[in-house]
Amino acid sequence: MNSSFLYHAWGLYSLECTREEYKGNTIILHVQSKKPQKTCPKCGKCNLVKNGYRTRDFLGLPIGGKKIIIRMKVQRYKCKCDGCDYDQQENIPFATGSCSYTHRFAKHVVDLLRSMTLKDAAARLDISWDMVKEIHSRYLESHYSPPSLDGVECIGIDEFAVKKGHIYKTIVVDLLSGRILYVGEGKGVEALADFWKKVRRKNISIKYVATDLSAAFISSVLDNCPNAIHVFDHFHVVKLMNDKLDDIRRMQYNMEKDINKRKVLKGTRYLLLGNGADIYDSKYKTRLENALAMNEPLSKAYYLKEQLREIWAQGCKEDAEKVLADWVDQARESKIPQLQKMVMTVLAYRRGILSWYDCHISTAKVEGINNKIKVMKRNAYGFRDERYFKLRLYALHDCRITRNVG
Numbered sequence: 232m233n234s235s236f237l238y239h240a241w242g243l244y245s246l247e248c249t250r251e252e253y254k255g256n257t258i259i260l261h262v263q264s265k266k267p268q269k270t271c272p273k274c275g276k277c278n279l280v281k282n283g284y285r286t287r288d289f290l291g292l293p294i295g296g297k298k299i300i301i302r303m304k305v306q307r308y309k310c311k312c313d314g315c316d317y318d319q320q321e322n323i324p325f326a327t328g329s330c331s332y333t334h335r336f337a338k339h340v341v342d343l344l345r346s347m348t349l350k351d352a353a354a355r356l357d358i359s360w361d362m363v364k365e366i367h368s369r370y371l372e373s374h375y376s377p378p379s380l381d382g383v384e385c386i387g388i389d390e391f392a393v394k395k396g397h398i399y400k401t402i403v404v405d406l407l408s409g410r411i412l413y414v415g416e417g418k419g420v421e422a423l424a425d426f427w428k429k430v431r432r433k434n435i436s437i438k439y440v441a442t443d444l445s446a447a448f449i450s451s452v453l454d455n456c457p458n459a460i461h462v463f464d465h466f467h468v469v470k471l472m473n474d475k476l477d478d479i480r481r482m483q484y485n486m487e488k489d490i491n492k493r494k495v496l497k498g499t500r501y502l503l504l505g506n507g508a509d510i511y512d513s514k515y516k517t518r519l520e521n522a523l524a525m526n527e528p529l530s531k532a533y534y535l536k537e538q539l540r541e542i543w544a545q546g547c548k549e550d551a552e553k554v555l556a557d558w559v560d561q562a563r564e565s566k567i568p569q570l571q572k573m574v575m576t577v578l579a580y581r582r583g584i585l586s587w588y589d590c591h592i593s594t595a596k597v598e599g600i601n602n603k604i605k606v607m608k609r610n611a612y613g614f615r616d617e618r619y620f621k622l623r624l625y626a627l628h629d630c631r632i633t634r635n636v637g
């Protein structure tokens with residue numbers, strides 16, 4: 232086989248092929264350098280002599296459906312100059328360090344993984360699953376790790392469950408690019424400690440932060456970037472109110488003796504908890520109105536739930552403050568215990584709720600990323616390897632990188 236073919240097919244240059252071997256589904260190409268090395272890279276003199284060799288195997292790009300092994304006679308050279316201790320293997324330009332595959336092979340694996348699972352790629356190439364993962368890890372490591380914090384101003388923080396509610400991880404996302412900037416263990420204050428350390432070390436000034444209502448996140452942000460505008464995600468506030476409303480509905484249902492009225496209450500759960508403005512169907516509208524007309528506490532709570540949303544629908548912060556204060560007054564007057572609790576919550580989180588008018592951010596993007604992670608975990612067997620899992624998270628924003636590879 233001539234040297235041009237070696238170069239064009241496998242990216243091997245200054246090599247010659249001494250022999251081809253055909254073994255089942257594998258072609259072994261025996262190669263060696265065309266010209267011996269003469270100049271010593273250390274002292275620059277032409278005093279190198281051969282000092283033994285070893286044979287190394289590298290996987291090359293498959294061809295004709297066959298696996299290609301490039302078996303290279305790797306020469307060792309020693310310098311004969313006085314005072315020069317050069318004694319090394321010749322340089323191998325088509326592979327990295329001790330890797331047993333060529334650069335082109337690695338690139339091919341990464342390309343396959345854009346549309347294939349690890350398992351399928353391993354089967355296609357007739358190599359081990361671990362090797363595919365190693366190649367992918369190296370690639371992700373060099374392209375996505377560690378994630379740069381340069382220019383990051385606006386972040387969202389959230390947690391996700393790794394194992395059905397037992398083990399948690401906390402992620403910090405750049406809300407502009409959607410990149411995962413950091414993955415921490417657990418969901419407490421300590422989960423974020425290393426992130427803030429990095430922020431201080433790199434002298435990054437975070438201006439806006441969005442989180443849910445987690446006490447740990449709130450205190451962590453307050454301690455570490457007290458000057459940032461911290462927005463509490465409005466869907467989480469509305470969700471708390473929905474929980475209260477559902478609680479009230481359940482109580483009223485249990486207290487109701489009239490079997491027909493109970494039926495009406497039971498069937499309205501989704502109508503009550505949904506967004507009132509989204510109910511277009513007159514049939515559902517009437518059903519909801521009937522349920523509300525026959526139960527005063529429920530009707531009050533429903534009205535206040537709808538009213539709460541108005542806090543985020545104002546033209547300016549001052550108006551929102553008024554709507555919030557008005558809401559608090561009305562909820563207090565209702566005398567419904569669940570709503571009294573909600574009043575405490577709204578007042579406690581007031582600043583973070585109104586911060587929305589300083590910057591319209593939410594954790595929606597982070598939740599979207601969390602959903603992607605869920606799909607990725609479902610399709611993957613490989614995430615027992617913590618390091619690889621993290622690398623995959625760092626590359627998650629880049630749709631060129633992966634389908635959800637398992």
Ligand SMILES: [Zn+2]
Nearest residue numbers: 271274310315
């Ligand atoms: Zn030398």
